[in-house]
Amino acid sequence: MSGMAVGRAAAALPWLCPNTESLIRLAEQPTTLTQTWLADPALLALLLRFVPAAPYPANGLFCPAALVSSSLADAAAAFLAASSGAWLSPHTEVFLRYRRFVQRAIPLAQRLATLTRRAVVDQAGAVVSLAPLGWLAVAAIDPGAAAEPLHDPQAPASLEIQRNLWGLDQNAIARRLAARWRLPDWIATILGHLNLPLDAAKAVVANCGLFAVTQLALCETERRGFSLGLTEGAHREWLLENLHITEQQLEECWQAVQSLPPGIPSSHQESNPYKVPLLRNLLRMAAESRRRNGASLVVRLEDRLDQLLEAVAQVGHAVEQRIHEAKLAALAELAAGAGHEINNPLAIISGHAQRLFRTEPDPARGEALQAIIRQSERIAGIVRDLMHFARPPRPQVRRVAVGDILTAVRQDLQRFADDRSVQLEVGSVGPLLCVRCDFTQTKHALAAVIRNAIEAAGDGGWVRLSCRETDEDFVHLIVEDSGPGLSAADREHAFDPFYSGRSAGRGRGLGLPTAWQLVRQNGGDLSYDPTPNGPTRFVLTLPRSLTLDFTDRQSA
Numbered sequence: 001m002s003g004m005a006v007g008r009a010a011a012a013l014p015w016l017c018p019n020t021e022s023l024i025r026l027a028e029q030p031t032t033l034t035q036t037w038l039a040d041p042a043l044l045a046l047l048l049r050f051v052p053a054a055p056y057p058a059n060g061l062f063c064p065a066a067l068v069s070s071s072l073a074d075a076a077a078a079f080l081a082a083s084s085g086a087w088l089s090p091h092t093e094v095f096l097r098y099r100r101f102v103q104r105a106i107p108l109a110q111r112l113a114t115l116t117r118r119a120v121v122d123q124a125g126a127v128v129s130l131a132p133l134g135w136l137a138v139a140a141i142d143p144g145a146a147a148e149p150l151h152d153p154q155a156p157a158s159l160e161i162q163r164n165l166w167g168l169d170q171n172a173i174a175r176r177l178a179a180r181w182r183l184p185d186w187i188a189t190i191l192g193h194l195n196l197p198l199d200a201a202k203a204v205v206a207n208c209g210l211f212a213v214t215q216l217a218l219c220e221t222e223r224r225g226f227s228l229g230l231t232e233g234a235h236r237e238w239l240l241e242n243l244h245i246t247e248q249q250l251e252e253c254w255q256a257v258q259s260l261p262p263g264i265p266s267s268h269q270e271s272n273p274y275k276v277p278l279l280r281n282l283l284r285m286a287a288e289s290r291r292r293n294g295a296s297l298v299v300r301l302e303d304r305l306d307q308l309l310e311a312v313a314q315v316g317h318a319v320e321q322r323i324h325e326a327k328l329a330a331l332a333e334l335a336a337g338a339g340h341e342i343n344n345p346l347a348i349i350s351g352h353a354q355r356l357f358r359t360e361p362d363p364a365r366g367e368a369l370q371a372i373i374r375q376s377e378r379i380a381g382i383v384r385d386l387m388h389f390a391r392p393p394r395p396q397v398r399r400v401a402v403g404d405i406l407t408a409v410r411q412d413l414q415r416f417a418d419d420r421s422v423q424l425e426v427g428s429v430g431p432l433l434c435v436r437c438d439f440t441q442t443k444h445a446l447a448a449v450i451r452n453a454i455e456a457a458g459d460g461g462w463v464r465l466s467c468r469e470t471d472e473d474f475v476h477l478i479v480e481d482s483g484p485g486l487s488a489a490d491r492e493h494a495f496d497p498f499y500s501g502r503s504a505g506r507g508r509g510l511g512l513p514t515a516w517q518l519v520r521q522n523g524g525d526l527s528y529d530p531t532p533n534g535p536t537r538f539v540l541t542l543p544r545s546l547t548l549d550f551t552d553r554q555s556a
Contacts, residue, residue, distance in 0.1 A: 007168030010137035016042035027286035077283035109217035118209030134170025350376035395438035445515035456483030
C-alpha cells in the first residue's frame with residue numbers, strides 16, 4: 001500500500017481486533033472484562049461501541065450485566081469473520097512505544113482526576129488509553145509505515161510528518177474512527193482534539209473537565225520524553241490554572257506514577273486471533289448460549305436493581321433534609337425558651353447599671369458601668385436576633401413585585417458595600433414578575449444573604465444579584481459573590497445558628513439561619529448552589545404569583 005493511502009485505509013477500519021485472550025474472556029468470562037480493558041485498547045473500543053454505559057460512571061464504565069448480552073459476542077464474531085488485517089501485533093514498534101507511553105499517562109490521568117475532582121477516574125483512563133487511536137489504526141494496517149514518523153530525531157512524531165507520510169495525521173484518523181464507530185460523546189468529542197488549546201476545545205468537547213485532566217496528563221507524559229505528538233497545541237500553563245494545580249502537585253503526581261509497578265498487564269496469549277480457527281465458533285456458541293439462558297432477563301433485573309438503588313439514594317437524601325429541618329426546629333424551640341429566661345435577668349442588670357452610672361462620681365467606676373451597659377445591650381441584640389430566628393412573626397403574604405424587593409435591598413446595602421469597596425450589581429427584572437410573600441420578611445432574608453456575600457467578597461470584590469425564571473411555580477433570586485467559597489464544613493453548617501466561617505468575634509452566625517427560617521415560612525427555600533470553578537452562589541426560591549386575587553385587591 002502506498003504511504004499516502006495508509007491514513008485513509010486506517011480511518012476506514014471497521015474495528016480494531018482485540019487480542020486472543022480478550023476474545024476468549026468475552027466468550028467465557030464476560031464479567032471479568034471490566035477489570036482487563038486497560039490491557040487491550042481494541043477491547044476497550046469494542047466495549048464502548050456495543051456495551052451500554054453504567055448508570056453511575058464513578059463505579060465503572062460499563063454495566064456488568066450488559067457484558068453477558070449475546071449481542072456483544074455476536075458482534076465480535078461477525079467482525080472477526082468479515083474483516084482481516086485489523087489486528088495490532090504487540091511486537092510492533094508503535095505498540096511497544098504506545099505501551100511505554102500509557103504505562104505512565106493512564107495512572108497520571110487517574111491521579112489528576114482524583115486530585116481535581118473534575119473527571120471520573122475510569123473515564124480519564126479510557127481517554128488516555130484511546131488517545132493514540134490513529135497510531136494504533138495505522139499500525140494495524142501497516143506496522144512499517146506507522147513506525148516511520150518515530151525515526152525523525154528532529155521532530156519525533158510531529159503531525160506534519162504524519163501527514164506527509166500517511167496522508168492523514170493521527171488526530172484526523174482518530175476523529176474519523178470515533179465518529180464512524182459511534183463512540184460515546186464524552187470520549188468521541190475528545191479523541192482527535194487533544195492538540196487543541198483548552199479555550200478552543202471548549203467549543204467541541206462534551207466534558208471540559210475530562211478534557212483538561214487528560215490533556216494535562218498526556219502533555220506532561222510527552223514532555224517527559226514519551227512523545228507521540230498528541231498535544232502539540234496544548235498550553236500547559238493554562239491547564240494548570242484551569243485545574244487549580246501547582247507545579248509541585250503535578251511533580252508529586254508524576255513521581256508517584258514513576259514509583260508504581262506496571263499497572264497494565266501484558267497478554268499471555270499474543271497469537272493473532274485471525275489465525276485461531278475455532279475462536280469465531282467459540283464466540284457464536286457463547287452468544288447462542290446466552291440467548292438460551294435468558295441473558296436479556298438478567299439485564300432487565302440488573303437495570304431494575306439500579307433503579308431501586310437510585311430510589312434508595314433519593315430516600316436517603318430526603319431523610320437527611322428532614323433531619324436538618326428537625327435539628328433547626330429543635331434549636332428554634334431551645335432558643336425561644338432560653339431567650340425568655342435570659343431577658344429578665346439581663347433587664348435587671350442593665351437597669352441597675354444605668355441607675356448607678358447616673359450617680360457615680362468616680363470616672364473609673366463610671367467607665368466600668370458603661371462597659372456593663374454596652375455588653376448588656378449587645379446580649380440583648382443577640383437575644384432579639386435569636387427570638388427572631390426562633391419565632392418570627394406570622395407573615396403577611398401578598399403579591400409583591402420582585403423589582404421592588406431588589407430595589408429596596410439595594411438601597412439598604414449600597415452604603416455597606418461601598419464602605420467595603422465591594423461592587424454591588426443588581427440585575428433588572430420585568431415589572432410584571434411577582435411573588436407571593438411578606439415583603440418585609442423577604443427583604444430581611446435577602447439582605448442577610450447579600451450582607452454575608454459582601455463580607456465574603458472582601459475589598460475589590462463583587463456581589464451580583466439576579467433573577468431566574470425556570471418554571472411557572474417559582475422565582476429564583478440568585479446571589480453570587482467573588483469570595484473564596486464555602487469549605488466542606490461551612491457547607492454542612494451554613495444554616496446552623498451561631499456557626500460562622502469567619503474568625504471568632506466577627507459575627508453572630510444568625511444571618512443565614514434566620515434568612516432560611518423566614519424564606520421557608522413564606523413558602524420558599526434558601527440553599528447553597530455549589531458551582532465548580534465558579535462564584536459562590538446562594539439561591540433564594542419564592543412562590544410565583546401569576547394572578548391578582550381578592551385579598552390583593554383589598555390591600556391595594
